[in-house]
Amino acid sequence: MLYLIGLGLAYPEDITVRGLNAVKKCSRVYLEHYTSILMNSTQEELETFYEKKVTLADREMVESGCEEIMADADKLDVAFLVVGDVFGATTHTDLVLRCKQRNIPVEVIHNASIMNAAGACGLQLYNFGQTISMVFFTDSWKPDSWYDKVLENRKIGLHTLVLLDIKVKEPNLESMARGRIVYEPPRYMSIAQCCKQLLEVEETRSLEAYTPNTPCVAISRLGSNKQKFKSGTIKELSEYDSGEPLHSLVILGRQVHELELEYLLEFTDNKESFIKNVKADQEYFKPAPWVPPNQDDDC
Amino acid sequence: MLYLIGLGLAYPEDITVRGLNAVKKCSRVYLEHYTSILMNSTQEELETFYEKKVTLADREMVESGCEEIMADADKLDVAFLVVGDVFGATTHTDLVLRCKQRNIPVEVIHNASIMNAAGACGLQLYNFGQTISMVFFTDSWKPDSWYDKVLENRKIGLHTLVLLDIKVKEPNLESMARGRIVYEPPRYMSIAQCCKQLLEVEETRSLEAYTPNTPCVAISRLGSNKQKFKSGTIKELSEYDSGEPLHSLVILGRQVHELELEYLLEFTDNKESFIKNVKADQEYFKPAPWVPPNQDDDC
Numbered sequence: 001m002l003y004l005i006g007l008g009l010a011y012p013e014d015i016t017v018r019g020l021n022a023v024k025k026c027s028r029v030y031l032e033h034y035t036s037i038l039m040n041s042t043q044e045e046l047e048t049f050y051e052k053k054v055t056l057a058d059r060e061m062v063e064s065g066c067e068e069i070m071a072d073a074d075k076l077d078v079a080f081l082v083v084g085d086v087f088g089a090t091t092h093t094d095l096v097l098r099c100k101q102r103n104i105p106v107e108v109i110h111n112a113s114i115m116n117a118a119g120a121c122g123l124q125l126y127n128f129g130q131t132i133s134m135v136f137f138t139d140s141w142k143p144d145s146w147y148d149k150v151l152e153n154r155k156i157g158l159h160t161l162v163l164l165d166i167k168v169k170e171p172n173l174e175s176m177a178r179g180r181i182v183y184e185p186p187r188y189m190s191i192a193q194c195c196k197q198l199l200e201v202e203e204t205r206s207l208e209a210y211t212p213n214t215p216c217v218a219i220s221r222l223g224s225n226k227q228k229f230k231s232g233t234i235k236e237l238s239e240y241d242s243g244e245p246l247h248s249l250v251i252l253g254r255q256v257h258e259l260e261l262e263y264l265l266e267f268t269d270n271k272e273s274f275i276k277n278v279k280a281d282q283e284y285f286k287p288a289p290w291v292p293p294n295q296d297d298d299c
Numbered sequence: 300m301l302y303l304i305g306l307g308l309a310y311p312e313d314i315t316v317r318g319l320n321a322v323k324k325c326s327r328v329y330l331e332h333y334t335s336i337l338m339n340s341t342q343e344e345l346e347t348f349y350e351k352k353v354t355l356a357d358r359e360m361v362e363s364g365c366e367e368i369m370a371d372a373d374k375l376d377v378a379f380l381v382v383g384d385v386f387g388a389t390t391h392t393d394l395v396l397r398c399k400q401r402n403i404p405v406e407v408i409h410n411a412s413i414m415n416a417a418g419a420c421g422l423q424l425y426n427f428g429q430t431i432s433m434v435f436f437t438d439s440w441k442p443d444s445w446y447d448k449v450l451e452n453r454k455i456g457l458h459t460l461v462l463l464d465i466k467v468k469e470p471n472l473e474s475m476a477r478g479r480i481v482y483e484p485p486r487y488m489s490i491a492q493c494c495k496q497l498l499e500v501e502e503t504r505s506l507e508a509y510t511p512n513t514p515c516v517a518i519s520r521l522g523s524n525k526q527k528f529k530s531g532t533i534k535e536l537s538e539y540d541s542g543e544p545l546h547s548l549v550i551l552g553r554q555v556h557e558l559e560l561e562y563l564l565e566f567t568d569n570k571e572s573f574i575k576n577v578k579a580d581q582e583y584f585k586p587a588p589w590v591p592p593n594q595d596d597d598c
Contacts, residue, residue, distance in 0.1 A: 009409060011317055016410070018312035085411060087418030093562060100565065108419055110308060110411035110522055111315070112384060115424050117409040119386030125414050126430035130457055133425075152455040158429055223409055263392055266399065 002073040002099055004092065006085040006111025009223030010040040012049040019109040023050050026079040030069050032092075034059040034168050036083040037186075039224045039246060054081075058169050062091050066098060073104045084113035114222060114248055118161055121217045121229050122263025127255045128161055129153030134194050134249075135165045136187070144201045150251060151209035154285055157254035164189035164247050188245030191218040191230075195238035195249070208284075210234060210251060215277045217264060219248045231268035233277055252278065254285040301372040301398055303391065305384040305410025306330075308522030309339040311348040318408040322349050325378040329368050331391075333358040333467050335382040336485075338523045338545060353380075357468050361390050365397060372403045383412035413521060413547055417460055420516045420528050421562025426554045428457030433493050433548075434464045435486070443500045449550060450508035453584055456553035463488035463546050487544030490517040490529075494537035494548070507583075509533060509550060514576045516563060518547045530567035532576055551577065553584040 003022045008014030015023070023029055031046065033056040038046070047054050057080070061068060069080055086092055086108050099106045119125045130153060132146035146162075153160045167187040175182035199212060212235035220228045220242050230240055237249070256264075256278055268274040302321045307313030314322070322328055330345065332355040337345070346353050356379070360367060368379055385391055385407050398405045418424045429452060431445035445461075452459045466486040474481035498511060511534035519527045519541050529539055536548070555563075555577055567573040 006411065008315060013317040013320065014315050014409075016307060016313050016315050017319055018310055020316055021312065085415050085418065087415075087424065090423060090558060093421055093423075094558060097558070097562060108522075110313075110416040110419070112305065112409035112411055113415045115418075116384050116386075116412045116415040119384065119414075120407055120409070122392055124389060124392075125386065126432075129428050130455075131425035156429075156451040156455070223407075259389060259393060259396070263396060 001077050001105045001107055002070065002095075003077065003079045003107050003109060004086045004096070005079055005081050005109045006113065007038055007081050007083050008111040009084065009114070009117060010038065010221070011224070012038075012041045012046050014038075014111070014223065016109060016111060019111065020050070022077070022107070022109060023052060023079050023081070025077055026052070027076040029054050029079045029081065030057040030061075031055070031081045032057050032062060032083065034062070035088060036166065037168065037246065038083050039221055062095070066095050069095070070099060070102065070104060073099070074102070085111050085115070088113055088115070112223065114163065115161070117222055118219060118248060118250065120222060120227075121219055121250060122260050122266075123159050123217070123250060123252070123256070124260060127157070127159055127253065128250075129156070129158030129253065131161045131163060133163045133165065134189065134197060136167065136189060136193075137197055137200070142197075142201070144205065147201050147205050147207075147209055151207060154209060154251070154253050157285060159253045159255070160251040162194060162249040162251060164191075164194050164249065166245070189247065191220070191237050191240050191242035191247050191249060194247070195234045195240075198234055198251075199238060213277050214281055215252045215264075215274060217250045217252070217267065218242055219250065220244075221246065222248070229267040231264045231274055233274075236269075252281065254282045256282070300376050300404045300406055301369065301394075302376065302378045302406050302408060303385045303395070304378055304380050304408045305412065306337055306380050306382050307410040308383065308413070308416060309337065309520070310523070311337075311340045311345050313337075313410070313522065315408060315410060318410065319349070321376070321406070321408060322351060322378050322380070324376055325351070326375040328353050328378045328380065329356040329360075330354070330380045331356050331361060331382065333361070334387060335465065336467065336545065337382050338520055361394070365394050368394070369398060369401065369403060372398070373401070384410050384414070387412055387414070411522065413462065413518075414460070416521055417518060417547060417549065419521060419526075420518055420549060420566075421559050422458050422516065422549060422551070422555070423559060426456070426458055426552065427460055427549075428452030428455070428552065430460045430462060432462045432464065433488065433496060435466065435488060435492075436496055436499070441496075441500070443504065446500050446504050446506075446508055450506060453508060453550070453552050456584060458552045458554070459550040461493060461548040461550060463490075463493050463548065465544070488546065489544075490519070490536050490539050490541035490546050490548060493546070494533045494539075497533055497550075498537060512576050513580055514551045514563075514573060516549045516551070516566065517541055518549065519543075520545065521547070528566040530563045530573055532573075535568075551580065553581045555581070
């Protein structure tokens with residue numbers, strides 16, 4: 001049996017009791033270690049907690065076929081641990097498909113992920129639109145296909161969850177050119193950098209998917225004892241010191257109810273200006289700029 | 300301290316280790332018992348597992364101010380357990396706000412909810428739009444505001460998660476009129492009933508937010524040992540026997556990738572016709588029927 005087990009957000013003890021029981025009986029335990037990190041625990045702490053050796057599975061191991069992970073999983077119990085929930089990344093769906101093709105039984109044990117725990121910021125989950133990822137820009141590479149998605153979400157009033165890039169095990173390119181593999185130190189995008197990149201792309205795209213005054217909520221270290229929320233405009237948050245990783249951002253949509261606003265105001269420095277910006281944003285995107293469905297013969 | 304603890308989806312052991320440790324030290328334990336149910340466990344099984352008495356909190360107790368739950372929570376540890384994750388329902392956000400106003404410390408311990416675990420059907424979570432709820436229609440009450448949301452989602456290619464109504468503790472109206480409170484037996488909406496109501500509303504609204512041939516995935520008993528997925532059109536699923544509760548439905552959007560389709564095909568009776576319907580749906584909603592952002596001066 002291959003167990004795919006979500007670890008939740010921060011602590012070794014965030015695993016479910018059922019998940020822990022499964023890990024305890026496994027012959028081999030792998031930890032997916034490139035799409036996220038478990039904030040409040042090291043590999044050693046996990047090994048102590050599980051009383052098991054834990055092998056880190058980097059992108060190469062997982063995406064190059066998972067042969068090592070699946071080996072003998074039709075006869076032995078093997079655990080593949082994923083920070084957050086199991087189906088956050090496409091590659092894990094792929095792993096399940098490969099197992100099915102080989103008649104390896106799979107059991108999934110779910111857990112919290114940023115995709116649902118983000119509701120802790122006070123915004124209702126059912127008003128979120130599609131989720132986007134913000135990668136580290138370089139001088140020559142500034143992908144912005146997410147910009148259209150933000151615009152689509154905001155046109156229909158929905159919030160946008162922005163997942164911030166992490167680089168856990170990136171080879172140093174200079175060393176690679178000299179034939180040696182040396183890994184860069186891990187990097188985690190800050191709220192400020194994300195907001196600066198948002199502003200940079202709005203400068204070039206200029207469709208007003210958002211403005212410097214668009215209200216957002218920064219979510220830092222969600223689920224840990226250092227969890228922190230901060231409400232503010234993109235401009236304000238582009239100067240915010242968000243501290244240690246991990247971070248996510250929510251760009252608000254028009255659909256903010258009184259109760260949600262009251263909750264967000266707990267986390268803002270300037271309540272009056274935040275309310276003003278929320279109202280202005282609601283006004284801008286309402287009424288909806290496209291033809292209402294009941295007069296739209298084209299759809 | 301008031302602990303708000305997600306229970307996950309099915310088993311008593313789906314609680315996290317951290318959640319269980321918190322419950323064990325609480326003086327009082329409440330289980331929110333009207334927005335969902337824990338599929339594979341009774342109140343008695345939870346009490347045995349926690350070695351604690353568990354009080355069921357119905358809608359009335361939670362929405363009428365939560366006084367009983369918050370009593371002395373500034374001095375004692377109290378647990379409020381929620382099936383799935385904590386922030387699925389607006390009332391729980393309200394409970395946190397009330398605690399803040401009274402200086403009662405709150406700690407949230409997250410878990411899986413249908414909002415993220417739905418990824419188990421093979422569709423990528425970041426392509427989901429706003430979530431809708433389908434309530435039981437009566438002869439005189441057929442709310443359909445969700446219809447516009449499905450149309451909005453599908454216009455921009457997004458999947459729609461449909462949460463199906465449950466009635467856990469509804470008073471019998473005839474008895475109430477006679478001054479006695481008698482509760483109806485619990486009711487859980489089936490996939491077939493949900494699909495019939497979808498078709499009924501499309502008949503009256505007629506904007507082709509979807510058609511009888513729109514592809515969907517039925518998700519039944521997610522996270523339990525009787526978990527089952529079934530891919531098919533709305534028409535096909537309107538005759539599907541989905542078995543025991545709980546159920547959810549995903550109405551597919553245009554954004555279905557090859558890997559996702561391959562996954563969904565595992566769960567369909569007629570692969571060829573399912574592929575045909577997915578392709579037809581993709582064709583219908585592509586190119587997007589509204590003016591592309593870069594020619595849209597009104598937004």
